Amino acid sequence: MGSQEKKRFIAANWKMHSKPSEALALAFELTDGLEDTNTEVVICAPFTHLDRLNSLKSKGIILGAQNCHFADKGAYTGEISATMLSDLGCQYVIIGHSERRNLDTAESIPLRIEQAIAAGLKVIFCCGEPLHYRKVHQEWEFVLSQLNHDFDKIEASHFPKIVIAYEPIWAIGTGLTASPQQAQEMHKNIRKWAENKFGILDAMQLRILYGGSVKASNSMELAAMHDIDGVLVGGASLIPIEFRGIIRAFS
Ligand code: 13P
Numbered sequence: 251m252g253s254q255e256k257k258r259f260i261a262a263n264w265k266m267h268s269k270p271s272e273a274l275a276l277a278f279e280l281t282d283g284l285e286d287t288n289t290e291v292v293i294c295a296p297f298t299h300l301d302r303l304n305s306l307k308s309k310g311i312i313l314g315a316q317n318c319h320f321a322d323k324g325a326y327t328g329e330i331s332a333t334m335l336s337d338l339g340c341q342y343v344i345i346g347h348s349e350r351r352n353l354d355t356a357e358s359i360p361l362r363i364e365q366a367i368a369a370g371l372k373v374i375f376c377c378g379e380p381l382h383y384r385k386v387h388q389e390w391e392f393v394l395s396q397l398n399h400d401f402d403k404i405e406a407s408h409f410p411k412i413v414i415a416y417e418p419i420w421a422i423g424t425g426l427t428a429s430p431q432q433a434q435e436m437h438k439n440i441r442k443w444a445e446n447k448f449g450i451l452d453a454m455q456l457r458i459l460y461g462g463s464v465k466a467s468n469s470m471e472l473a474a475m476h477d478i479d480g481v482l483v484g485g486a487s488l489i490p491i492e493f494r495g496i497i498r499a500f501s
Contacts (some may be wrong), residue, residue, distance in 0.1 A: 253430060258455045258473075258500045259413060259480030261292040261374055265346060273299040277306055284311050287501040289480070292342050293487075294374070297330050304339045311405065314342035314374065317350055320361035322368070332362075332369035344482075346400060347376045348419045359400045361436075363412070370493040372411045374482065375400065377440075378463070381420035389418070390439050397443055402456030409448045413457045414440055415482040421462025423484060430471045430478070433460045437477035466495025473499045 268276055277293050284291070294314035295303055303313050335343055344350075345362045354362075366373050377400075379392040393416070404412075416436050418428050428436070437458045444451035460472055463480035466474040472478050480500060486492035 254458065256455055256479065258289045259292070259459060260289055260500055261294060261314065261342070261344075261413075261415075261459065261480070261482045262493060262499050263294045263347070263351070263461075263482055263484050264296060264487060265316070265484060266296060267488055268296075268299070270296075270299045270302055271303050274305070276488070276490075277303055277311060278309070280311065280487065280493045281497070282490070282494070284494055284497050285501075286454075287497055289497060289500050291497060292374075294342065294344050297335075300335070300338045300340060307339065309328070310344060312339075313340050314344065315340050316344045316347065318343050318345070318362055318366055318369075318371070320358040320365060322365055332365040334373055335366075336369040336371055342372045342374055342413075344374045344376060346396075348378060348394070348417060348422065356399060360403055363400070363404060363408075367408045367411050372413065374413045374415055376417050376482070378417040378419050378422075378462070384418065384420060389436065393436065393440070394443065397440070401447065406448055406452075409444070409452050411454060413459060413480075414444075415459040415461050416440060417418055417461035417482060419501075423463070425463050427463045427468050428460065430475050433472060434475040434477055442476055463490045464496060466499065467493045469496045470501035 292312040292314045315335045343366045346359045377393050377396040379389040383392040402439040457479040459480045459482045464481045464483045465486045
């Protein structure tokens, strides 16, 4: 372990769920009674909710967003910049979620990461293979190509500001979870890749999250794996009893 303590990391990805008027009450319910756990809890809410969630800080909950634009400003109707997110009190932004990769070009992902970091945000970077690659045992090759492409030009000094989430596409919202062993194997490969590219200290400090049908009932066994430092949670992050159970499993 490096010099700093590496806190376990639980991130909620609300995707396009809930209403702004319900957001604060939901966030409080999701974390009720768990403010003192020794974990980092981040809620990545839709853009429209962020301003209303600003007071989460007082409860020790960190605010995050689900994407940012690849330019810092300009004539991009309907888009949101990293600077805007930072100004609203966000500390994290998800980049490269598979549900966004379908809509964005691959070339834009490194630019989004750079914009986020330049604006003072930290990044939850998502990677993960489609089912076909898993079936033919090419899941690591697929993830490696995403990592190599998206981090090709990232400055080494920026790497500590990044958390990597491994989210196999076939496990997202399907109820199918990668087994703890499958996730561990992938996380170990990702850490090794980080070591080769950025050095052993950064690799050891790197938080690698698993995402894909995480629930309270499967989080204990995920939390027991050596290279699983936390989770990125979709559906279960909208259900207080589930999300609290997940935080407890990683505490
Ligand atoms: P589910 O937890 O709903 O499978 O979603 C995972 C995810 O995409 C989190 O970013």
